[in-house]
Amino acid sequence: MVLQRASVEVTWQDCTVSQNPSRVPPECESRLRRTDLLLYLVVRLEAHAPSVGKNALGFSIIPDKSDEAQMAYVCYPRVRALSHSTSFTADELLGLALAHEIGHLLLGTNEHCNRGIMRARWRPRDLEGRHWEEFLFTAEQAKRLQRAVVTRLESQKRRFALEVPKG
């Protein structure tokens, strides 16, 4: 919903890690496209991002220079723990945490903002009051997200055109 309000359409694919390779959907085996983002739901965030704060729900890997960011982690036990002290359910908070990390990946920065979903710390009063409108991207961020998606789509098309000879 948060991304939809920013006019960014998301298609989710469950690529749960399985011991049994035949259970892995073929979509999860194919090479990443520029518009694909990998969001790992993990139990121990500190195992993947040792420098991340104790209260952080997630972490995005932002590469240097012009490489596009594609990988982020969200810690479900932390999301669930936070849900106990707020009016949001764990599922709703998980969605908000994922939207926040997708924001980092598409905006290409780990920076935060003092408004909306990209706040470094969500305010207790917004969490308690279920203030959905406080968990949206700003209009300016929404524009940057849309531009980022268009850029990725275009470079993907160019790459595809180079790889698949016509005729």
Ligand SMILES: [Zn+2]
């Ligand atoms: Zn953040």
